[in-house]
Amino acid sequence: MTVMIDTGNYIAAKAAVMARPAVVPAYPITPQTTLVEGIANYVKTGEFKGEYICVESEHSAMCACIGASAAGVRTFTGTSSHGLLLMHEMLHWAALARLPIVMCNINRVIGPGWNIWTDENDSISQRDTGWIQFYCSSNQEIFDTVIQSFKLAENKKVLLPVMINYNAFILSHTSMPVYIPEQKEIDDFLQKYKPQWKLDVNNPITFGNIILPVDYEKIRKDMQNSQENAKKLIPEIAKEWKKKFGRYHGDLIEEYKCDGADHILLAMGAIGAESKVSINNLRKEGLKIGLARVRTFRPFPNEEILKLGKQADLIVIDRNISIGSEGALFSEVKASLYGKSDTKVHGFIAGLGGKDVTYNDIETICRKVVEGKAKDCEWYGFEGGGK
Amino acid sequence: MAIKNLPVEECMIPGSAACPGCPATMALRIVFKALGKNTIMVVPACCTAVIESLYPNTSFDVPVMNIAFEAAAAGASGVEAALRQQGKGDTTVVAGAGDGGTYDIGIQALSGALERQTNFIYICYNNQIYSNTGIQRSGATPYAAWTTTTVGGKTEFRKEMGEIIQAHHIPYAAQACVSYPEDLYNKLKKAKSIKGPKYLEIMAPCPPGWRFGMEKTVDMGIMAVETGAWALYECENDVVTFNGKSKLILEEKIQRKPIEEWIKQQGRFGHLFKPKKDVTRIKTIEDHTDQIWKRYRKKYL
Numbered sequence: 270m271t272v273m274i275d276t277g278n279y280i281a282a283k284a285a286v287m288a289r290p291a292v293v294p295a296y297p298i299t300p301q302t303t304l305v306e307g308i309a310n311y312v313k314t315g316e317f318k319g320e321y322i323c324v325e326s327e328h329s330a331m332c333a334c335i336g337a338s339a340a341g342v343r344t345f346t347g348t349s350s351h352g353l354l355l356m357h358e359m360l361h362w363a364a365l366a367r368l369p370i371v372m373c374n375i376n377r378v379i380g381p382g383w384n385i386w387t388d389e390n391d392s393i394s395q396r397d398t399g400w401i402q403f404y405c406s407s408n409q410e411i412f413d414t415v416i417q418s419f420k421l422a423e424n425k426k427v428l429l430p431v432m433i434n435y436n437a438f439i440l441s442h443t444s445m446p447v448y449i450p451e452q453k454e455i456d457d458f459l460q461k462y463k464p465q466w467k468l469d470v471n472n473p474i475t476f477g478n479i480i481l482p483v484d485y486e487k488i489r490k491d492m493q494n495s496q497e498n499a500k501k502l503i504p505e506i507a508k509e510w511k512k513k514f515g516r517y518h519g520d521l522i523e524e525y526k527c528d529g530a531d532h533i534l535l536a537m538g539a540i541g542a543e544s545k546v547s548i549n550n551l552r553k554e555g556l557k558i559g560l561a562r563v564r565t566f567r568p569f570p571n572e573e574i575l576k577l578g579k580q581a582d583l584i585v586i587d588r589n590i591s592i593g594s595e596g597a598l599f600s601e602v603k604a605s606l607y608g609k610s611d612t613k614v615h616g617f618i619a620g621l622g623g624k625d626v627t628y629n630d631i632e633t634i635c636r637k638v639v640e641g642k643a644k645d646c647e648w649y650g651f652e653g654g655g656k
Numbered sequence: 657m658a659i660k661n662l663p664v665e666e667c668m669i670p671g672s673a674a675c676p677g678c679p680a681t682m683a684l685r686i687v688f689k690a691l692g693k694n695t696i697m698v699v700p701a702c703c704t705a706v707i708e709s710l711y712p713n714t715s716f717d718v719p720v721m722n723i724a725f726e727a728a729a730a731g732a733s734g735v736e737a738a739l740r741q742q743g744k745g746d747t748t749v750v751a752g753a754g755d756g757g758t759y760d761i762g763i764q765a766l767s768g769a770l771e772r773q774t775n776f777i778y779i780c781y782n783n784q785i786y787s788n789t790g791i792q793r794s795g796a797t798p799y800a801a802w803t804t805t806t807v808g809g810k811t812e813f814r815k816e817m818g819e820i821i822q823a824h825h826i827p828y829a830a831q832a833c834v835s836y837p838e839d840l841y842n843k844l845k846k847a848k849s850i851k852g853p854k855y856l857e858i859m860a861p862c863p864p865g866w867r868f869g870m871e872k873t874v875d876m877g878i879m880a881v882e883t884g885a886w887a888l889y890e891c892e893n894d895v896v897t898f899n900g901k902s903k904l905i906l907e908e909k910i911q912r913k914p915i916e917e918w919i920k921q922q923g924r925f926g927h928l929f930k931p932k933k934d935v936t937r938i939k940t941i942e943d944h945t946d947q948i949w950k951r952y953r954k955k956y957l
């Protein structure tokens with residue numbers, strides 16, 4: 270074990286290379302660039318022995334991942350924002366083709382206007398593609414989740430691609446100390462990739478041809494079952510990691526000081542980490558408040574949230590919005606409770622366009638709810654006037 | 657290679673869902689004969705994705721990966737890299753796309769793969785339309801041709817994909833036609849023997865798309881070559897060599913037949929002949945074809 274002090278992107282590059290993918294097709298976009306530059310550098314140093322394909326677009330990056338994965342090898346890529354949106358068609362394709370591709374997405378604002386700061390609308394708008402989605406809150410979690418994701422994706426009960434999301438700059442460009450296991454330990458944890466199926470000249474099969482409704486429906490159902498299987502496997506893999514390496518970031522959610530709480534805050538990504546500071550401060554003030562940081566948006570942790578909803582009122586912060594509706598996490602949290610708990614849920618939209626969401630802001634949000642002054646759903650700190 | 661000496665093995669097996677007289681099926685038969693069973697094929701959205709037949713059946717006896725419309729070359733790049741990583745670099749990776757997937761929506765991915773020197777064969781079977789979706793125009797549709805989106809006849813000339821490909825300076829590129837299977841076979845064999853990116857475009861007259869009888873596919877291809885509407889050539893390391901009738905036309909040993917003889921047999925040009933002969937547009941087509949050959953002579957003689 271060594272300690273590497275580096276940015277989220279370089280840590281992700283390190284993790285990706287230690288997982289020994291055979292093919293990494295990638296295309297640069299701020300703020301993902303240092304991730305792919307990191308991998309390109311490992312090609313030069315010889316630490317990455319696979320093939321790095323400099324494709325001409327993110328669409329082609331995902332197509333090449335699909336081709337390589339279908340031909341039987343482990344693949345990895347990374348992107349962000351417009352790059353992720355350009356991949357959209359192929360994200361569906363990768364999931365429907367049941368290919369265990371692993372990708373980092375650095376959560377960045379969508380234009381116009383051009384804005385490279387963080388919000389989650391890029392990945393939230395991919396939620397129905399069939400990809401498993403993690404949201405990380407530290408560089409250590411990025412490293413650990415990348416390795417764990419290969420194990421999860423390649424499990425024959427899952428066989429779905431995995432997207433590891435982390436915030437632009439807040440994590441992608443911020444250095445933190447990260448424990449890096451020895452390569453041998455990673456190899457023990459993550460065995461050599463053995464595909465369940467592949468393009469094989471000795472067994473010529475046509476993949477993805479015209480399919481009738483009755484068979485297509487079976488694929489969709491199987492994908493849904495596989496996401497359900499992932500709900501069980503994510504905690505198992507996290508526990509195995511903890512046993513081997515002593516680190517643990519939670520299962521589908523990470524609970525923090527939820528015992529005895531009458532209010533529980535839910536958030537994803539870096540806001541989840543920032544919230545711990547707020548919770549500590551509010552607890553000191555005597556508020557009975559806890560945090561549930563949502564780590565996986567797909568599969569969605571319905572059961573865990575219902576359990577929390579039976580215990581406490583819920584406060585949800587979304588760094589995204591489904592325009593014409595509300596924050597995505599807010600919607601899904603309420604759906605998890607529907608008919609089973611009538612706990613109050615308050616939604617806040619905060620930090621869009623990369624606006625800072627500090628622990629002070631989070632405390633203000635929580636106090637407002639506890640004091641009974643919050644509406645059902647509101648924009649926090651909106652500076653545009655009007656409603 | 658005489659036609660009777662072509663390998664008897666068939667990877668185009670019964671069960672195809674193609675139209676009768678389909679040029680794509682004829683081309684694929686020769687493609688598989690030339691490339692053999694140690695081949696993996698990548699197919700984007702196009703007629704081939706239908707010709708393959710319905711899941712769980714297939715009419716192809718090589719592994720096939722279907723991919724999105726614009727994605728054949730990028731998908732093939734991934735397959736090729738993965739095979740090499742597994743020590744299977746001897747397997748031929750072939751992308752088989754239509755003219756729409758090549759000239760239009762897929763040109764970016766194709767250009768990228770050629771620039772990257774991807775070791776694969778990109779085959780475009782050119783039926784000069786989007787036929788899968790019901791006969792819409794493509795960048796390969798010729799001037800004045802009717803399609804469902806160029807109802808009065810296309811107002812632009814087709815792209816010269818061959819010259820676009822040549823600008824990538826790849827080791828091998830060629831143009832062939834389904835009507836000349838031996839020539840097609842030989843070009844495929846050569847492509848297979850060369851490392852790096854190879855591009856092969858096959859003229860593929862499509863009976864329902866061009867509006868001619870299904871028994872006339874071969875004739876229609878021969879006419880395309882003899883009228884100079886299509887050229888047979890190879891381009892090896894930037895050296896272009898015309899062959900067959902196209903060579904004779906290039907060297908002016910024979911005159912190309914008037915395009916009119918070719919187009920008057922196709923319903924898609926029907927409006928140029930009925931109710932009244934459209935002399936102006938027919939002349940435009942002839943003049944444009946002459947210009948193309950003039951340019952060819954300047955560049956390649």
Ligand SMILES: Cc1ncc(C[n+]2csc(CCOP(=O)(O)OP(=O)(O)O)c2C)c(N)n1
Pocket residue numbers: 701702703704724725726753754755756757758783785786787788789794
């Ligand atoms: C992104 C996208 N846009 C449009 C389509 C619809 N589409 C499928 S095949 C096709 C035309 C294919 O034309 P071509 O490549 O010439 O092949 P052909 O059908 O002639 O064999 C179109 C427009 C699609 N599948 N994907």
Ligand code: SF4
Pocket residue numbers: 673674675676677678679680681703707783787788862863864865
């Ligand atoms: S439309 Fe043309 S190319 Fe397509 S299957 Fe029919 S004959 Fe073949």
Ligand SMILES: [Mg+2]
Pocket residue numbers: 754755756781782783784785786787794
């Ligand atoms: Mg076509």
